[in-house]
Amino acid sequence: MRTITYLFIGLLVMFWTTGATWFYICEVKGLCEAGDETKSVADILQEQDDYIVVRYQGKKWHEGEDNIVIAHSNPGPSIPEQTKPSLQAVADFISEGSNVELEIVSAYVSTEENLTDYKNIGIARADSIKRHMEALGVSANSITVNAYNLTDDYLDEGGIVFGGIKLLLHDK
Numbered sequence: 001m002r003t004i005t006y007l008f009i010g011l012l013v014m015f016w017t018t019g020a021t022w023f024y025i026c027e028v029k030g031l032c033e034a035g036d037e038t039k040s041v042a043d044i045l046q047e048q049d050d051y052i053v054v055r056y057q058g059k060k061w062h063e064g065e066d067n068i069v070i071a072h073s074n075p076g077p078s079i080p081e082q083t084k085p086s087l088q089a090v091a092d093f094i095s096e097g098s099n100v101e102l103e104i105v106s107a108y109v110s111t112e113e114n115l116t117d118y119k120n121i122g123i124a125r126a127d128s129i130k131r132h133m134e135a136l137g138v139s140a141n142s143i144t145v146n147a148y149n150l151t152d153d154y155l156d157e158g159g160i161v162f163g164g165i166k167l168l169l170h171d172k
Contacts, residue, residue, distance in 0.1 A: 052064035052066065052083050052086045052167070053166075054089075054169060055167070056100070056169040057171070061169060062086060064082065064086030065082040065083070065086075066081075066082035066083045068080075068164075070106070070125060073113045073114075075115070075116045075118075075125055077106070077125050077129060079132065087129075087133065088136055090102060090167060091136035092137075093169075094138050094139075094142050094169075095139075099172050100170060101142045102133065102138065102144070102167060102168070103169075104126040104129045104133070104143060104144070104145050104165065105147065105165070105166040106122040106123070106129070106145070106165050106166075107147070107149075107165070108122035108147055108148075108164075109149070109150050110149060119147075120149075121147075122149070123145055123146075125164075126145035126146060126165070129145075129165060130143045130145050
C-alpha cells in the first residue's frame with residue numbers, strides 16, 4: 001500500500017511540474033504562440049504583414065509596431081520611428097555574438113522604374129536597409145540582401161508596396 005501511495009504522489013508531482021512549466025513558458029513568458037508554425041521562405045515572401053516581422057529559422061522571432069514603407073519606384077524605403085526599435089533589437093541580437101546572419105529581402109513590382117545601378121530596385125531597397133543595420137552595429141559580413149518580384153496586387157492605392165521588406169535570421 002505504501003508503494004502505491006508513493007507512486008501516486010510521484011505521478012502527481014510530475015504532472016504538477018509539467019503543468020507549472022507549461023504555464024510559465026506559455027502563459028507568463030508568452031513563448032507558445034498559437035499558429036507559429038515554421039514557414040518556408042516562399043510562404044513568408046507572399047505575406048503582407050501589417051507590422052515588421054523578423055523570422056528566425058522560419059518561425060516568428062520578433063514583431064514590431066509598424067512596418068518599413070516602400071513607395072512605388074523609390075529605392076530608399078522609409079523607416080518609421082515605431083519600426084526603429086525592432087531594427088535595433090535585431091542588431092543587438094546579432095551583435096551580441098549570436099551565430100546568426102541577417103537576410104534582408106525586399107520586394108519590387110515589374111511596373112516600377114529602376115533608376116539605380118542595381119540589378120533591380122528590390123536589391124537597392126534591401127541594400128539601403130543593410131546600410132542602416134550596419135550603422136546600428138551589425139557587421140556587413142553578417143548581412144545578405146536579396147529581392148523578389150511581386151504582382152501589382154501588392155500595391156495599395158497610393159502606390160505603396162506594403163510589407164515588402166522581410167528580415168530573416170539564419171544560423172551561420
